[in-house]
Amino acid sequence: MLLLVLLTVITVAANARSTSVKQSSLSFFYVIPLGTNGGLDENNLSSYLLTSINNSIPNSAYISLDGGTIRHGIEIAIKQQSLPLNTDKEIFIREQIKAYLISHGHLDHITGFLINTPNDKSGKFIIGLNQTIKIIRDHYFNNQAWADFGSTGLKTYDYQILDPLSTIPAPIVNTDLDVRIFRLCHTCPFLSSAFLVSRRNQPSASILYLGDTGPDDVEKIIQVDQTTYSPRYLSQLWKEMAPLVAANQLKAIFIEVSYPNGRPDHLLFGHLTPNWLLKELNVLKSYHSMENVKIIVTHIKPENGAREKIIEQLSRGDALHFNFVFPQQGQAIWL
Ligand SMILES: [Zn+2]
Numbered sequence: 001m002l003l004l005v006l007l008t009v010i011t012v013a014a015n016a017r018s019t020s021v022k023q024s025s026l027s028f029f030y031v032i033p034l035g036t037n038g039g040l041d042e043n044n045l046s047s048y049l050l051t052s053i054n055n056s057i058p059n060s061a062y063i064s065l066d067g068g069t070i071r072h073g074i075e076i077a078i079k080q081q082s083l084p085l086n087t088d089k090e091i092f093i094r095e096q097i098k099a100y101l102i103s104h105g106h107l108d109h110i111t112g113f114l115i116n117t118p119n120d121k122s123g124k125f126i127i128g129l130n131q132t133i134k135i136i137r138d139h140y141f142n143n144q145a146w147a148d149f150g151s152t153g154l155k156t157y158d159y160q161i162l163d164p165l166s167t168i169p170a171p172i173v174n175t176d177l178d179v180r181i182f183r184l185c186h187t188c189p190f191l192s193s194a195f196l197v198s199r200r201n202q203p204s205a206s207i208l209y210l211g212d213t214g215p216d217d218v219e220k221i222i223q224v225d226q227t228t229y230s231p232r233y234l235s236q237l238w239k240e241m242a243p244l245v246a247a248n249q250l251k252a253i254f255i256e257v258s259y260p261n262g263r264p265d266h267l268l269f270g271h272l273t274p275n276w277l278l279k280e281l282n283v284l285k286s287y288h289s290m291e292n293v294k295i296i297v298t299h300i301k302p303e304n305g306a307r308e309k310i311i312e313q314l315s316r317g318d319a320l321h322f323n324f325v326f327p328q329q330g331q332a333i334w335l
């Protein structure tokens with residue numbers, strides 16, 4: 001009974017927040033969350049399908065932002081009618097997911113993609129930082145952990161390595177989308193990354209997707225001589241995003257909150273809490289008001305009522321300056 005009441009409360013809270021992400025003739029992007037959690041449940045791990053919208057109709061060519069859960073997420077999306085009821089998930093994965101943008105090499109961001117590789121269609125790109133691509137090549141596609149589906153083996157996929165220092169967007173093949181990459185601190189010395197995805201020929205619309213990241217004030221990089229420094233990658237990212245926010249071009253920021261408040265900094269393991277998220281978002285807000293940018297909260301660790309606590313902690317005080325969205329698996333978001 002208590003569980004039922006709790007579930008009702010969560011649904012109400014989630015619905016209250018999702019009213020702002022319904023279909024609108026002003027929408028530029030269509031997002032299907034295939035997985036929204038930060039671990040444990042293998043059926044609901046970080047993965048977001050994204051496509052452009054033309055004349056209020058989502059384009060059939062999707063990209064996948066991370067690939068934690070794929071097949072099960074598509075099943076849920078079909079049930080929720082975020083995809084047509086007659087969608088064949090096999091054909092959808094082969095024909096309609098055109099590229100995989102992987103933020104970092106952790107399993108919770110890549111397992112669904114890996115498991116589905118044997119049936120995938122060739123000619124697709126895996127897109128990421130050089131370091132992430134190297135992890136995929138050396139640790140998964142190595143003919144030991146898994147067959148080599150990359151360009152040195154079965155050639156199902158090619159690698160598209162993005163340079164975080166380049167300011168020129170790279171085209172995502174077979175889509176009308178372009179992408180830039182940014183570095184993030186997560187588990188030193190390995191980096192995570194953020195993707196800025198924009199509509200080609202329509203630079204008035206972009207979304208920013210961040211993989212796992214810790215806060216600038218906590219994250220340090222250990223150098224070869226064992227000294228540390230703070231790269232402050234989030235500050236750099238906010239500085240780059242400020243003109244887009246000011247020009248009303250940035251429609252949404254997908255960013256993680258793994259734990260509720262109260263978690264000690266030394267146990268963050270490269271993740272954010274609501275307070276740390278607010279501290280970071282306030283840096284961006286110091287450049288420009290954020291009222292037109294949806295903040296899509298990803299990667300909540302499904303432990304000890306974390307989801308309800310995080311929703312509650314992001315619904316008062318300073319959080320009211322931001323337009324938070326708590327995505328649900330399979331439930332489409334119009335941006
Ligand atoms: Zn991670």
Ligand SMILES: [Zn+2]
Nearest residue numbers: 038106108212
């Ligand atoms: Zn993760």
